[in-house]
Amino acid sequence: MATGDRDLAVVGFKKSSYSSTQGATCVEIALPGGMVTGPISIxxxxRPTGPTLHIHPAAYTAFTQALARGELTRAAA
Incomplete structure (x- = not known):
């Protein structure tokens, strides 16, 4: 489960505080830190062994700031 120079099992994922306790909408992120550089992984x-999305830190910052400003809405199901 390696991405570039980092092993995501070592970096570790953190579950979002907004994730459902029933497990319906759970998201985890792994942020670069310390000596680790590279994309943010989501x-x-x-499905911890399933696909992982890797995005540039600046794109992640722009995304989370837009969420905080209320600029993004949930798509209709």
Whole structure:
């Protein structure tokens, strides 16, 4: 489960504080830190061995700031 020079099992994922306790909408992120550099990784915590999305830190910052400002809405199901 390696991405570039970092092993995501070592970096570790953190579950979002907004994730559902029933497991319906669980998201985990792994942020670069310390000597680790590179993209921010996002995955579905219900599928830890499934696909992982890797995005540039600046894109992640822009995304989270837009969320905080209320600029993004949930898509209709």
């Amino acid at each position: 995955r579905d915590s219900k």
